[in-house]
Amino acid sequence: MGNTLYCTAFSGVKVVANGSLQHVVITVKDALNDRDLTQLLIFDDSTGKPIDVDLRGNTDDVLQRLEDQLGDSAGTEENHQPARRVGRPKLGVVSGEVTLLPRHWEWLKSQPGGASVTLRKLIDEARHAGEQQSTIRASQEAAYTFMTAVAGDFHQYEEALRALYAGDLDRFYHFIDDWAPDIRNHVKKLAAHAFPEENL
Structure with a gap:
């Protein structure tokens, strides 16, 4: 698809x-x-x-x-792949320029695999660490946008928003519990990834 x-x-x-x-x-x-x-x-x-x-x-x-x-x-869209370039880009390697201080270069060169491997690992680790926060923010924003459009005058709307952004799942569910069922269920669906994993 x-x-x-x-x-x-x-x-x-x-x-x-x-x-x-x-x-x-x-x-x-x-x-x-x-x-x-x-x-x-x-x-x-x-x-x-x-x-x-x-x-x-x-x-x-x-x-x-x-x-x-x-x-x-x-609807659906065919995946149009860009034309492949010959040589190393088959591996997805893209060359670029990185400016570092001498001490950074020394440390990178001393790591197993050298500078390129170490930089790739560091970037992957940073991306992985940021993924959950990005997911939480996107889910919070989706729930907030929908709630603002349809539930702005609902009972405990502001309290529900505060609980959403505080990452307090129990209080969030409590505040929206008496909302119209279809609205409440859709808010829960949009907010499904809005809370840190330890709260789920």
């Missing part, structure tokens, strides 16, 4: 459809009348952001406009 855009459509506080954007469009066009469609909100499942979809006309019209607007990202 390519960059399929997954989303969830809400009519009021109820989920009407979820899945790929095309699937959601086809489902809501079949299920809702024109008046209800004007109240519909569609959210990107990866970011929590609303997606602006022009639902006027028949289903084919809507799908055609989406294709024109989003290209293949609304």
Whole structure:
């Protein structure tokens, strides 16, 4: 599969459809009348952001406009690989310039495998250490964006946001417990990676 855009459509506080954007469009066009469609909100499942979809006309019209607007990202996309270069790039090696102080070079040269191997290891370790924090931030932002759009006037909304950013899973779930079930469940889905592992 390519960059399929997954989303969830809400009519009021109820989920009407979820899945790929095309699937959601086809489902809501079949299920809702024109008046209800004007109240519909569609959210990107990866970011929590609303997606602006022009639902006027028949289903084919809507799908055609989406294709024109989003290209293949609304559905599937073939992976177009860049042309391979001859020689070492087969290994994914890219040359570049690194400026270090003499003491850094001395230390790197003394490591097993030499400077290049040691630098690659250090970078991989740093990337791995940062991955969880990046995942947490992205999940927090998705939940926050969706909550702000649909739940800003819900009971204990601000308390729930504070618990979300404090990484307090139990308090977060407590504050959203009496929200409309579909809203609450979607918030939980978006916030699934928003808490440090030790809280899960």
